[in-house]
Amino acid sequence: MRFHAFFPMQFYAFMTALMTALVPLPVKAGVANPDISAIGQVLGGYTDDVASADAEEPTLKLGEAEFVFDAYLNPFIKGAFILSGGEDGFALEEGYASVVKGLPWGLALKAGKYRLGFGKINSIHPHALPFIEPPRSARSLLFGEEGFNETAAQVSCLLPTPGDWASTLSGDVIEGKAFHEGQEGTRLGGLGRWANDFLLGERGALETGVSGATGVDNLDRGSRAWLVGADLKAKFYLEGSSQLTLQAEGIFAYTHIPDTTAGTHAAEDRQGFYGFCDYRYHTQWNGGLLYEQWQREGATNMTDRAFRVFAGYAVLEESTLLRLAYEHFLPEGGDPVNTVSLQLLFSMGPHKAHQF
Template sequence: MNLFFESGNAGSIIFFFQTTTVMFCIKKISLFILLFIALAALNKKVSAQTPADSTAATDSLLLLQIEAQMQTTNDAAPFVPRVAASSNPDISVIGDFGASYINAAKRNFDAYLNEAEFSFQSVVDPYIRADFFLSLGKDEDTHKYAANIEEGYLTSTSLPWGLQLKAGKFKSAFGRINPVHAHALPFIDLPNAYENLFGEGINDDGVSLSWLLPNHAFYQELTAQAFAGYGDSPLFIRSDRNNFLYVGHLKNFFSLNDNATLEFGLSAAMGPNDSSLSTQVGGVDLTYKWKPLEHNTYKSFTWQSEIFYAKVQKTENIQVNSLGLYSLMSLQIAKRSFITARYNYAQDVNAPAAVLMAYSATYGWLATEFQKIELEGKMTEQPNHSQTYEAWLRWIFVIGTHGAHQY
């Protein structure tokens, strides 16, 4: 270039630019010819290729195009954050349609949409995840539908020393039934002993800290929780003072062999009651599960039992103690069919001499993982020795992505 400009020869300059332009065009034409030959060679093999070969050929062609583009430009590709693809939470809706028969009621038969549960679940960042469950159900008194937050909480995912923190509104860790949503239970109605003590369950605003104990012999988890006291339990109320509802649970999980597991749990709850005093409840749960490695989609068996013991202080000098328990066995008789039998024993928390016993059987048919139909019949012996008969039909269906429940 310097020689051309020093000579001042304008014709030479023009000749140089013309030559450069021609060479650039020749390179471009050569590149397109090479791509055309590659396409033609690939097209001759399309008829003999398998789907995997077609994918490989497409990838090879794409690689050639990328290499050609990289030779003609040095511009960097735009950066797309990975979180953009997963910023939306998992959303699901669970419908719970039911029908019932009660022989002692004035209106024996009824049908209703028991609940519609909307769940929103997602990892927030590397440190916490969020789970929200919105329930739309019918009020038993007004028969009008109303929405409420069934659960809404944050859970830590990266605390050291086997610790996990939870904060928000959530179900307590007391026993086996309380942490589970109703639609995931193998029966339709709650055990009488559980319902007498906790109503629909301990579900309240609070904080929870769990610790996975460094036990190499078996799985062991200790949970401590504190709640404000807004729950539906008939034994506990929200105190105007700094008296909260405290719950503790120790879970011990054993793997007996490749086919069976055993879980043993201890629970305790203590909080203020409507007498401005305190109520204490203790619980013991035992669960045995069997599911063979061979034919495990067709056979399984579960035996689950819980015992509750409550101490309710009525006055400074009067304390009422009551006992309750249930025991159930659930047998998988086919790939989609389950039978559950349950025994209930419950003392009245206000009059322990009044004892209620009940027997129930439930047949469940799981059409798919998104739909199940259950039919339950129950006979109850009242404290006055009269008997009541009840039956329920429940149809559960799920749309969207819903996380797994507790094992």
């Protein structure tokens, strides 16, 4: 009886889907496909890191590719999906909807999975950075390669400020999984950011921000972890299309490190920072330096350091970029590691606005 009751429902659902697919829908004015962009990369490298399987051997591989679909859902809400991956398959990196118009008091809402707005660098996709890899300090303090990326719901507000001063306050309720990765169950966390932007005359812009996030890092003990960060970015628009960017960010993390053999659950304070300068000569060339240092996870008495030199060349215009980087990594108590990376980044699809 239950089977008979279930079968027609499935059948009708299937038939409805089939009819929807086969019968052409009337074309509605103004309805169009979403904007689709694709970004790919080829990576070459050489490292003397003995811990690497490819130590002292040149490498060549297809890096992570990204597909972006975005469109207005209606006059007030926008949606976006970002798939990333490579030869082994793709995963949903981001998928969210944002209410961008129609709310009072300068409010905006966003919900879904997205790279969280903690600090300045976390929310930026690596291909949009002036160098190949995100800073090691940010990866160490903000949950690894994929960054701080979770399902969340955000309210943000553009505060009423005089003149060119833009002040944005945002608060997110987050799934909290990043804090207790690999543990059974979830416990919600929170994130807040206050960003202030100023124009520096006709030829410069400055953004400063402070961020804080919290979540439970051990579900059994209910221990709470905290992240606090401060960031600064300044950009100077020089002659022609040349630009100079200075950016720095400091992160402080308070977490707990479980030691299953000793049965302890020790609290750990760690901090780190990076700073870089990037000079863009007209629209085709860029070059810069990055320095960073951070305390090692599980061994806060050890401070690791890294120094990078990077350069980029847009072959014709911004859709095809060649990037070269040299990194000198100094793990405390270990041998220095030298790495040279080369990247060909290519993108297709609509040219989106350049965000600060």
